[in-house]
Amino acid sequence: MNEALSYVQPTAESAWGIYLGxxxxxxxxxxxxxxxAETLRRPKRALIVDVPIELxxxxxxxxxxxxxxHSLTRGPGKGGVRYHPDVTLEEVxxxxxxxxxxxxxxxxxxxxxxxxxxxxxxxxxxxxxxxLTRRYTSEIGIIIGPNQDIPAPDVNTNAxxxxxxxxxxxxxxxxTATGVVTGKPIHLGGSLxxxxxxxxxxFVTGREAARRIGxxxxxxxxxxxxxxxxxxxAAELFHQAGAxxxxxxxxxxxxxxxxxxxxxxxIPHVRQRGGVAGFAGGEAMADEDFWGVDCDILxxxxxxxxxxxxxxxxxxxxxxxxxxxxxxxPSADDIxxxxxxxxxxxxxxxxxxxxxxxxxxxxxxxSFFWTEDEIxxxxxxIIVNALKHIWDTADRHKISLRTATxxxxxxxxxxxxxxxxxxx
Numbered sequence: 475m476n477e478a479l480s481y482v483q484p485t486a487e488s489a490w491g492i493y494l495g496x497x498x499x500x501x502x503x504x505x506x507x508x509x510x511a512e513t514l515r516r517p518k519r520a521l522i523v524d525v526p527i528e529l530x531x532x533x534x535x536x537x538x539x540x541x542x543x544h545s546l547t548r549g550p551g552k553g554g555v556r557y558h559p560d561v562t563l564e565e566v567x568x569x570x571x572x573x574x575x576x577x578x579x580x581x582x583x584x585x586x587x588x589x590x591x592x593x594x595x596x597x598x599x600x601x602x603x604x605x606l607t608r609r610y611t612s613e614i615g616i617i618i619g620p621n622q623d624i625p626a627p628d629v630n631t632n633a634x635x636x637x638x639x640x641x642x643x644x645x646x647x648x649x650t651a652t653g654v655v656t657g658k659p660i661h662l663g664g665s666l667x668x669x670x671x672x673x674x675x676x677f678v679t680g681r682e683a684a685r686r687i688g689x690x691x692x693x694x695x696x697x698x699x700x701x702x703x704x705x706x707x708a709a710e711l712f713h714q715a716g717a718x719x720x721x722x723x724x725x726x727x728x729x730x731x732x733x734x735x736x737x738x739x740x741i742p743h744v745r746q747r748g749g750v751a752g753f754a755g756g757e758a759m760a761d762e763d764f765w766g767v768d769c770d771i772l773x774x775x776x777x778x779x780x781x782x783x784x785x786x787x788x789x790x791x792x793x794x795x796x797x798x799x800x801x802x803x804p805s806a807d808d809i810x811x812x813x814x815x816x817x818x819x820x821x822x823x824x825x826x827x828x829x830x831x832x833x834x835x836x837x838x839x840x841s842f843f844w845t846e847d848e849i850x851x852x853x854x855x856i857i858v859n860a861l862k863h864i865w866d867t868a869d870r871h872k873i874s875l876r877t878a879t880x881x882x883x884x885x886x887x888x889x890x891x892x893x894x895x896x897x898x
Contacts, residue, residue: 479516482564487803489568489778495804500880503871507888514574514884517567518585519543523613525591527605537606541589541614543623544570547890550621551587552577552828554628554657555635557606561590565778572799573828576821578883580860582832587623589614595630607635611642618643620653620839626831627657629777633669637662653838656831665834667849668827672797673707674850675826676773678857679818680708680795681715686865687816689770689792692716695732697769697791699723700776701750704797704824706741708773713737721767722756724749724776728764729756765789774801775824781806789815796820811874819876821883822861829853 484491497514504511525537540563543551553573566588574586591610595603617623627636636655640662643654652663660666667674684691694717698705701724709719718734726749729735736755743753751758765781766788774780775797781789786806794810794817796802802810802817810817830853837843844852868878 481520482567484564487779487782487805488564489800490564490571492779492800492804493568493571496876496880497884499877500884503873503877503881504884504888507885507892510888510891511884513545513547513891514571514887517542517544517570518546519617520563520567521614521617522563523610525606525610525613527602527609529602530599537591537593537610539589539591539610539613540566541587541617541623541625542566542570543585543587543617545574545585545887546623547887547894548578548585549583550585550619551623552582552584552626552831553586553588554626555589555591555610555631555639556629557591557593557595557631557635558629559592559594561592566590568778569799572821574887575880575883576825576828578886579822579864579879580825580829580856581886582828584624584828584832587625588628589625590628603635604638607638608642611639612646615643615646618654619647620651620835624653624831624835625655626828633657633659633664636664653835656834658834663834663838665830665837665849666844666846667853668830668834669703670707670710671830671849671853672704672824672827673709673775674711674853675829675857676704676708676775676795676797676823677711677715678826678854679823679861680712680771680773680793682858682861683793683795683816683818684771687792693718694771695720695769696771696773697721697723697764697767698773698775698797699764699780700774700798701740701744702775704827705773705775706737706744708775708795708797710737710741712771717771720769721759721764722750723761723764726751728759728761729753730759730764730767731756732768771795773797776801779803781810783809786810786813789813791815794818796823799824807874807876817874817876818861819879822857822864822875822879825860826853826857829856 570588778800
């Protein structure tokens with residue numbers, strides 16, 4: 475008899491609740507493999523760690539950290555580490571599960587994992603951030619490794635954080651292990667093309683989806699929520715393809731310019747000021763008004779749970795490209811479908827980052843590195859082929875792209891589970 479997990483109490487629109495709802499929707503398309511579906515609802519391993527550090531003033535602070543391995547059936551765990559004051563075990567569980575789906579959808583030889591620390595990194599000095607990262611890495615070191623679980627950057631983490639993680643793990647095992655993390659600096663075994671890979675994946679899936687629905691990118695109006703690594707890289711690529719970026723939103727505010735925002739000025743402004751607020755090339759607007767901006771393509775590239783029913787009713791785009799993980803709650807997903815708005819789901823749309831992370835991991839093992847052109851060509855081919863297979867599945871079953879992506883991914887995960895069997 476299967477019992478519910480005792481350590482989380484999800485609601486229908488919490489991160490884990492959303493994931494469980496997505497699994498329910500895909501069950502009718504799994505055939506005999508549905509008998510294994512309970513394994514999708516249960517993380518293989520969830521580790522909660524105390525992360526004590528000495529602050530610069532000599533006091534000691536404690537932070538709570540997590541590393542969740544949702545599935546290791548198809549290969550090592552793979553997924554990022556985020557530093558955010560709202561990180562919870564339930565959120566990290568959901569993110570790890572979405573990584574399982576994402577990796578299987580793109581057919582990478584990985585399972586799904588995710589990590590995080592409940593902390594506001596903006597309140598820490600660089601030295602405090604380093605101590606936090608090294609202590610956290612030591613605490614989760616018992617379950618990570620190049621062949622076990624490979625962390626990567628996520629919200630509020632970057633190449634420097636990955637360098638600290640790699641160095642800490644290497645010191646603890648007594649050998650340099652570049653493959654323990656991805657998203658590292660280039661000279662420490664990082665891959666060219668990694669920084670903009672997620673945004674590139676958003677663009678590639680968006681380009682293919684726009685072609686299928688007859689939406690020319692030349693002159694298309696694009697609105698971007700979240701203007702960090704993913705949102706800004708996607709915006710640049712759409713702009714290069716002839717689109718206009720008519721609205722942006724981040725944690726500092728929202729801007730609109732129907733004629734198009736000048737990215738050549740906006741991106742340096744964001745780097746210098748820490749956000750889009752105060753940019754002279756756009757008109758400030760209320761954050762909620764962003765969701766009603768007249769556009770052709772909407773890219774939510776911030777945090778999960780952003781598109782709720784009331785916002786879904788206001789969206790005026792033809793195409794939604796999920797650059798963030800889990801940005802659309804299921805009830806809003808249904809509203810968008812009813813309104814004829816096509817959604818390219820996160821688990822394929824933002825898979826460019828983990829795909830190039832895979833390239834980095836492979837290059838680290840072989841100590842042979844590829845050019846950025848080679849990286850981008852390989853990335854484009856994998857994403858386009860994966861999306862085509864998913865689209866064919868959606869057409870065959872007359873289901874949404876999200877359900878089709880889950881059907882493809884879950885079939886791969888559960889087939890591997892069935893063929894491996896249970897031990898002992």
